[in-house]
Amino acid sequence: TTRVLRGLADVGGTFADGRAPIDALDDTIADLAALAGLWAESTVHGPAWRFGEIGRRVERALVVLGLVDACLRPPDRRPERAGAPVPASHAADIVEASAMEVLLAANESLVAYRRRHRSDIELDAAVGLLLRDADNPRSYAASVAHLAEHVRVVGWDEGTAAVDALRTLLDGDDPLADLVTAHEAVCAVAQLTIDTWFATPVNPILVHATPG
Secondary structure, eight states: OHHHHHHHHHHHGGGTTSOOOHHHHHHHHHHHHHHHHHHHHSSOOSHHHHHHHHHHHHHHHHHHHHHHHHHSOOGGGSOOOOOOSSOHHHHHHHHHHHHHHHHHHHTTOHHHHHHHHOSSOOHHHHHIIIIIOTTSTTSHHHHHHHHHHHHHHTTOHHHHHHHHTTTTTTOSSOGGGGHHHHHHHHHHHHHHHIIIIISSSOOOOOOOSSOO
8 A cells, every 4th residue: 555655646746737648647547546456455344444435436426427417418508619510410419429438438438338239329328327327336326326335334324315315316217407416416415424424523423333
């Protein structure tokens, strides 16, 4: 762990001016992946680890919701682009396909999509993989499922109720229309976690160390 953290500290200086060579970015990603592996496989899964995981899953849910919203906004919310060299409908299709491919890659889900569908990237399938597929560890659904497990194990009834409310937020016919609502709900869970467990003065609460 010390070696990994030292590597992160050494490469951190290259980001001081807001720019970094691609090799530095690659080294940073490798070090972060190593740190995540140590966290998952070499740390006792007690209460402290559970709360760390709650933070990670909240962050992942917010990231995927934010990226999906940014890349796949409904047409009436996209900025207009003048001077398109191809018909507008065709241009929109090209832009949407490119955006979906970048979106899947950013969430480490592009290979999973291609293995499963073996076709051009389609909106419904991509959205399903990123938002509703609990078997995809990078999805919103998987993040919520892990959140539910962790809040249950620490014996937090209020948190369990709050996380359960996240499960069905994107189950409608058009999940893209509910992204803002889901984002706000996840932020509310994060704030509830802070207010309950990390606010001062601290009100001691019994935490279960092992799954019950």
